[in-house]
Amino acid sequence: MAAQSHGLIATFETPVAVYHAAEQVRDAGYKNWDVISPCPLHGIDKAMGLKRSIVPRISLAGGITGFATGMTMIWWTDAYDYPVVVGGKPFFSPMFAFPVSYELTILFTAFATLIGMFLVNGLPMHYHPVLKYPKIKRGMDDTFFIVIEARDPRFHAANTKALLEKAGGKDISDLEA
Amino acid sequence: MSHAEHALATPAILREVQPAVLPRAVLVENNRGFSWITDKICGIIEGKTPAWWWVCFIVACFIASFTVAGLTYLVSTGVGVWGHANPVNWAWDIVNFVFWIGIGHAGTLISAILCLLRQKWRTSINRAAEAMTIFAVVCAAIFPVFHVGRVWYAWYLFPIPNSNWIWQNFRSPLEWDVFAVSTYGTVSVLYWYMGMIPDLAVLRDRFEAAGHKLRSFLYGLFAMGWRGSSRHWSNYEMAYLILAGISTPLVLSVHTIVSFDFAVSLLPGWHTTIFPPYFVAGAIFSGFGMVLTLMLPLRAIYKLEDLITQYHIDCMCKITLATGTIVGYAYAMEFFIAWYSANPYEGFTFINRAFGNYAWAYWIMISCNVITPQFFWSRRVRRNTALVWVLSIFVNVGMWFERFVIIVTSLARDFLPSSWGYYSPSIVEIFTFFGTFGVFSTLFLLFIRFLPIMPMAELKAVTPQADVHAGHDQH
Numbered sequence: 075m076a077a078q079s080h081g082l083i084a085t086f087e088t089p090v091a092v093y094h095a096a097e098q099v100r101d102a103g104y105k106n107w108d109v110i111s112p113c114p115l116h117g118i119d120k121a122m123g124l125k126r127s128i129v130p131r132i133s134l135a136g137g138i139t140g141f142a143t144g145m146t147m148i149w150w151t152d153a154y155d156y157p158v159v160v161g162g163k164p165f166f167s168p169m170f171a172f173p174v175s176y177e178l179t180i181l182f183t184a185f186a187t188l189i190g191m192f193l194v195n196g197l198p199m200h201y202h203p204v205l206k207y208p209k210i211k212r213g214m215d216d217t218f219f220i221v222i223e224a225r226d227p228r229f230h231a232a233n234t235k236a237l238l239e240k241a242g243g244k245d246i247s248d249l250e251a
Numbered sequence: 252m253s254h255a256e257h258a259l260a261t262p263a264i265l266r267e268v269q270p271a272v273l274p275r276a277v278l279v280e281n282n283r284g285f286s287w288i289t290d291k292i293c294g295i296i297e298g299k300t301p302a303w304w305w306v307c308f309i310v311a312c313f314i315a316s317f318t319v320a321g322l323t324y325l326v327s328t329g330v331g332v333w334g335h336a337n338p339v340n341w342a343w344d345i346v347n348f349v350f351w352i353g354i355g356h357a358g359t360l361i362s363a364i365l366c367l368l369r370q371k372w373r374t375s376i377n378r379a380a381e382a383m384t385i386f387a388v389v390c391a392a393i394f395p396v397f398h399v400g401r402v403w404y405a406w407y408l409f410p411i412p413n414s415n416w417i418w419q420n421f422r423s424p425l426e427w428d429v430f431a432v433s434t435y436g437t438v439s440v441l442y443w444y445m446g447m448i449p450d451l452a453v454l455r456d457r458f459e460a461a462g463h464k465l466r467s468f469l470y471g472l473f474a475m476g477w478r479g480s481s482r483h484w485s486n487y488e489m490a491y492l493i494l495a496g497i498s499t500p501l502v503l504s505v506h507t508i509v510s511f512d513f514a515v516s517l518l519p520g521w522h523t524t525i526f527p528p529y530f531v532a533g534a535i536f537s538g539f540g541m542v543l544t545l546m547l548p549l550r551a552i553y554k555l556e557d558l559i560t561q562y563h564i565d566c567m568c569k570i571t572l573a574t575g576t577i578v579g580y581a582y583a584m585e586f587f588i589a590w591y592s593a594n595p596y597e598g599f600t601f602i603n604r605a606f607g608n609y610a611w612a613y614w615i616m617i618s619c620n621v622i623t624p625q626f627f628w629s630r631r632v633r634r635n636t637a638l639v640w641v642l643s644i645f646v647n648v649g650m651w652f653e654r655f656v657i658i659v660t661s662l663a664r665d666f667l668p669s670s671w672g673y674y675s676p677s678i679v680e681i682f683t684f685f686g687t688f689g690v691f692s693t694l695f696l697l698f699i700r701f702l703p704i705m706p707m708a709e710l711k712a713v714t715p716q717a718d719v720h721a722g723h724d725q726h
Contacts, residue, residue: 093719109481112285112453113711114488117719118481127489137497151410151418163422173427173508177434180501184438184494188445191490195483198475205478211456213479214449216285216711 080203080251081107081223082234084243089115092218095241096121099220102237106226110204110219129190136186137179144175203249221249276562278371278713283557285711292450292703293457295553300700303552308696314689321683322397330400332679339662339674344398346654347684349509350537351391351691352432353530353650355439356502357538358384362442363498366491372566374709375558379549380542381443382702386694387541388436390687395428424511431508438501442494444473448487450703452477506534513657520600520661523588529581533650536574536620540646543567545695547640549704558705561634568627568639571646575624578653582621596666608673609660616656619649 086092089111096109100123109118145168152158153166163170192198204210204221213219220243222234238246279288325332335342358380365373396405408429410419419426451474458467477483510530513521546567550559589601604613623645626632633639664671698704711717 088721089717089719090721110479111481111484112289112479113449113708113717114484115481115717115719116712119485121719122481124482124485127486129486129489130493133490133493133497147410148421152421156416156418158417158420160420160422170422173424173504173511174421174430176504177427177430177501177508180497180504181434181437183497184441187490187493187497188441191445191486192475194486195480197477197483200471200476202476202478204480205476210478211460214453214456215289 078251079224079231080249081221081226081229082231082238083204083207083219083221083247083249084238084241085209085245086218086220086243089218091242092220093118093121095220095238095243098241099222099237102228104222104226104228104234106223106229108204108221108223110210110213110221112214112216112218127194129187129194132190132194133183133187136190137183139186140179140182141175143182144178145171148174203251207247207249209245276372277560278374278562279710280557280560283714284716285714288558288707288710288714289453289457291555291558292705292707293454295699295704296454296701297457297461304696304700308693311689311692311696315686315693316689317682318393318686318690321679321686322393324679325397325683326402330398332677334675334677334680336672336674338665338670338672339659341658341662342674343655343676343680343684344394345512346651346658347687348391348394348398349530349654349658350651351387351394351687352435352509353506353534353537353654354541354647355384355387355391355435355538356506356531356534357542358382358387359435359439359442359498359502360535360538361542362446363495363502366495367499370566371713372563374713375555375563375705376542376546376567377709378443378446378706379546379698379704381439381446382695382698382704383538383541383545384439385436385443386691386698387538388432388439389694390691392432392436393687393690395432424508424515427508428512431505435501435505438494438498442498445487445490445494446706446709447703448474448477449479449708450706452479453707454703503531506531513661518661518665519594519596520604520657523585525581525584525588529578529585532574532577532581533653536571536578536624537647537650539567539571539574540643540650543571543639543643544647547636547643549699551636553704555705558710564636564639565633568633571643572624572627575620575646579621582617600661600664603664604656604660607660607664609656609663612652612656613660616649616652619645620653623649 084095086095092109092111093115096118099107100121109115109122111118148171149166157165207219209217210219220238220241222229222238228234235246283291333342333344335344358377361373361380362377362384365377396402399405407413408419408426419429421427451470455467455471455474458470507527507530510526514523514526516522543564546559547564550556586601589597592598604610623642626638626642632642659674663674715721
């Protein structure tokens with residue numbers, strides 16, 4: 075088990091350094107790799123060649139479900155199952171049903187967004203090889219890392235290490251799986 | 252974009268005209284780096300509990316016990332222990348409800364609306380402001396639940412099958428309120444939690460390095476295994492923006508629906524279309540008052556002057572001034588329309604508010620809400636932190652009185668003089684309300700003791716050290 079390697083990790087001290095390094099790793103054609111940073115870096119998505127997140131689509135699905143749930147629930151309870159005469163007002167109208175449906179739209183969108191974000195990110199994942207790296211604590215604090223995984227088709231222990239060195243990475247280490 | 256590409260993209264006319272480059276306000280002073288920010292915020296949680304915290308906590312718990320005692324007495328004895336009597340059957344309970352919900356709205360405004368407006372200065376105050384929102388909603392929710400009398404039937408408000416086989420009346424704003432406030436509380440908690448995930452990961456790793464296994468485990472549990480991956484940040488930032496985007500219409504709609512509790516009735520002084528924007532502006536005004544009340548002592552005690560700078564205080568004072576002026580304008584408009592409508596009942600209601608048997612409450616409201624925020628025009632006043640704090644207390648008091656004046660005067664003297672009456676709160680109501688300040692303080696003290704009071708990751712992201720194009724200040 076100790077022989078299996080998850081990949082290589084390289085340290086960078088500044089966002090500028092890791093940004094330019096990321097561009098080089100992207101241009102070299104790697105797919106299974108990542109940048110670790112303590113805060114979101116504006117522009118790193120482009121440097122990594124990442125596509126736009128799909129979380130908004132999940133949120134939209136949640137929102138539509140919420141609105142439909144609200145309208146359907148109100149119609150079924152107030153106009154179908156047990157209509158009650160209240161001041162001669164209609165048993166169902168999109169007007170009076172709107173506030174509750176609007177709130178449910180927001181509620182379902184919020185849940186869909188949070189759960190969707192977790193699903194797309196593969197969280198919770200309390201155990202991950204990167205978290206075992208002794209210096210990862212600084213990745214949450216003030217240092218940046220690039221991780222290139224061994225399962226990437228272009229991964230080659232010596233070549234990948236050379237690329238990271240050329241890109242300015244320090245302390246290039248092996249990550250155990 | 253490289254330097255060369257930038258030069259090509261800039262039109263020649265700009266090089267001739269040379270527009271002035273206005274310096275952006277510095278958001279983190281003294282050029283503090285990432286690790287200073289981490290150490291500062293985590294230091295509050297990692298250090299020993301200060302003595303002042305224990306004193307405040309014990310006092311807060313004691314005051315919170317007033318609410319517990321008041322509610323227990325209320326439920327066991329009956330709603331008659333409150334001062335409610337015909338014609339005033341909504342009084343301190345509903346005033347307190349609207350008061351606390353209004354306070355909560357500033358937190359969401361800071362988190363969500365200022366995020367959409369790209370106001371980066373929100374980063375140092377948004378976590379504590381969101382916490383304030385959640386605790387304010389908890390205090391607010393106590394009142395509609397307990398004012399029903401038979402609290403054990405409060406679940407009848409939700410569309411769950413009950414033994415009478417009857418459903419809720421969705422035509423009523425009181426029912427809309429149930430969904431609005433529940434949604435507001437839930438979404439606020441989700442937004443607050445999601446914002447904390449990267450910071451909980453920081454605490455997890457720091458506690459593990461220091462050897463505190465249990466604390467590392469607890470923070471790590473909620474950190475969901477966050478590891479700072481940029482692929483994760485990409486989805487996270489998108490989710491954050493979406494939550495900000497939906498929280499904005501949420502905060503606007505919640506207080507609008509609360510205002511509908513009054514506006515859809517026929518009482519003079521209540522039945523007016525000005526209520527939704529008037530209530531929302533008033534909520535933001537009172538909420539910012541509470542944000543200032545909480546943030547200024549926190550800033551002084553924990554020496555956060557580099558993170559909550561004078562610029563932040565200036566911005567908060569200016570928003571308070573703006574919303575306070577809107578509220579003052581709304582008062583004037585209500586008076587004007589009452590006269591212009593030639594409706595004798597409407598006209599009487601407003602004269603009565605100013606000169607009737609509740610005139611004392613009315614003039615407290617006017618002096619606190621219209622006059623007090625005008626002091627914030629002065630730069631010298633804004634720079635005097637102690638004075639700003641005192642003025643923020645006046646704002647809170649004034650906004651409580653606004654809701655009191657609206658609710659009680661319109662009920663006490665409505666259409667038929669033979670139905671008129673005067674309301675006074677009972678001792679139970681008074682204790683229950685003041686106890687909610689204890690509930691709020693207890694929760695807030697627990698928050699500042701155990702959770703990161705500022706979003707470290709967001710703060711780092713707005714410092715110049717996080718710029719990937721160092722030297723280009725186009726972002």
